[in-house]
Amino acid sequence: MPYTLGLDLGTSSLKALIVGEDGKPVASASESLSVERPAFGWSEQNPESWIVACEAVLSRLKSEHPDALAKVAGIGLSGHMHGATLVGEDGRPLRPCILWNDTRSAKEAAELDDAEARAITGNIVFPGFTAPKLDWVRRHEPEIFDKVSVVLLPKDYLRLWLTGERVSEMSDAAGTAWLDTGGRDWSDRMLERTHLTRSQMPRLVEGTEVSGTLRGELAERFGLGRGVVVAGGAGDNAASACGVGVSEPGSGFLSLGTSGVLFTPAAGYDPAPDTAIHTFCHALPGLWHQMGVTLSAAGSIDWLSKLLKEAPGDLTGRLPQEISAPGREMFLPYLSGERTPHNDAEIRGVLTGLQSDTDRDALTRAVMEGVAFSMRDCLEAGAANARPTRLVAVGAGSRSPYWLSLLATVLDTQVVLPEAGDFGAALGAARLGLCAATGDDPATIMTMPPIARSFEPKAELRAEFGEAYRRYRDLYPALRALAS
Incomplete structure (x- = not known):
């Protein structure tokens, strides 16, 4: 197989993986990115910073791996979703x-x-999605909206x-x-409702298809060969699914990054928008997936870390090896609002049940x-359509055995941790780049990594966590x- 390069554009960094x-x-390299928050509820990033980071x-x-970079035949892209990047002529x-x-x-x-909208897109129109952002720009920044190419x-x-190409996947x-998520094409009606036209949308390809070739100027500048193809790629979660080989119903992955994602492939297009679960196209042709999202997962631990002035790994590392019954203290992780199942951009978190002996470990x-x-x-919202029998854990939060054992018990589902290695979105992007470069069947490329450890539900704690979940709800x- 040829060498491939995955580029994963995250919110906080851009990562390259050969x-x-x-x-x-x-080989890999990464570059940090910053986020600007000019007003309450706002979150922005300068697109030019992505180019600087990629350079x-x-x-x-x-400089460090010239031979490997020179062998690259295909590039795949992954990136954080929903962002509205408005480009002029x-x-x-x-x-x-x-x-x-x-x-x-x-x-x-x-x-x-x-x-x-739900019938066309298969989803609730969430505030984080791209279309409502363009409507906001039209109302509040009309001089910019009128210039959108x-x-x-x-x-x-x-x-x-x-590549010089205006393409998405x-x-x-x-x-x-x-x-039109079922039809895998832009919806003229939804564009009309936001005062846009198909001409203002990028051309669409599947994630495994060629979207263009690397510009000769860049190939020469960075020491790559001529004719390197760039695959359609994927949104970050679909790319992560490719990285851990999650493409069949019954499988799934659990991502514990800044946000939390429960991702399960679906045998066909079977949306359930009233549950606030996402039904999206998979990066692989002819497949869809369902995805429940909580906006603050490992981000909640980061919040507690800043509050207590102790590193996240130190906070979680002090917990015992074995989980115990839930405590009296209870936390709603709605630090930035919530998606699944509430679709509530205004709700915020709460910590209840504090006692005089509540300590750092209890928090x-x-x-x-x-x-x-x-x-x-998230699991309950999608249970009727695609309930997994095993979940692969990825993201920063998966470093905590305590958390994975807790999740296995709360979800009543086996959770597995891959062997040490890079199996994230950058690898998934590189795998999509390989499909584009070779035309090989994705099923032969999107394999599951070796498993280092499995976490089974603690049957003896099922009832107590079930009662705690009821109180949480x-x-x-x-x-x-x-x-209100």
Whole structure:
């Protein structure tokens, strides 16, 4: 197999991963990114910073691994979803990108979200989606809206720089609220409702298809060969699924990054928008997936870390090897609002049940239990359509055995941890690049990594965690009533 390169554009960093002939990573580099929050609920990023970061990682790879980089035949892209990158006629951004966790367009999302939109897109129109952001720009920044030549998702702006092509792919496009998700094409009706046209949308390809070739200028600058193909790629979660070989119903993965994701492939297109679960196209042709999202997973531990001035790993590392019954303290992890199952951009978190003897360990456990219960919400929302029998754990939070054992018990599902290695979105992107470069069957490439450890549900704690989950569920309506 040829060498391939995966580029994963995350919110906090851009990562490059070179994968060798045996399908294993041989070199990597990353560059940090910053997020601007100019107002409450706003979250923005300068698209030009993505280009600067990509130049930095490619320069580092050229300096440190020139032979490997020179062998690359295909590039795959992964990126954070839903971001609104508004590009003018000159190919330059008109304003900072409005990111996935920006909630300013809650009003516009509510106006777009109706039976027609759900029937076309298969999803609730969430405030984080791209379409309502464009409606917000139209209302509040009309001089910018009038100049929009094309709307690109974050990784697709990176593609524009790499190839000169205005292209997106199905998995990322499904998170815009402009895609006919079942038909895998732009919806003229949804575009019309946000005062846009198909001409302002990028061309669509499947994630495994060729979207363009690397510009000769960049190939020469960074020491790659001529004719390197760039695959359609994937949104970050679909790319992660490719990285851990999750493509069949009954499988799934649990991502414990800043946000939390429960991802399960579906045998066909079977949306359930009323549950606030996402039904998106998979990066693999002819497949779809369901995805429950909680906006603050490992991000909740990061919040507690800052509050207590102790590193996240130190907080979680002090917990015992074995989980015990849930504590009295309870945490709702709605630090940035919540997606599944509430679709509530305004709700915020709460910590209850504090006692005079509540200590750091109790707070840490409460936060981890709260995130586990939020993932149970995601599981229950999609249970009727694609309940997994095993979940592969990825992300920063998967470093905690305590948390994985807790999640297995709360979800009543086996959770497995891959062997040490890089099996994330960058690897998935590289695998998609391999499909584009070779035309090989994705099923032969998207294999599951070796498993280092399995976590089984603790049957003796099932009833107690079930009761705690019931109390957790009761907190949201009480909190919502107070916030009204």
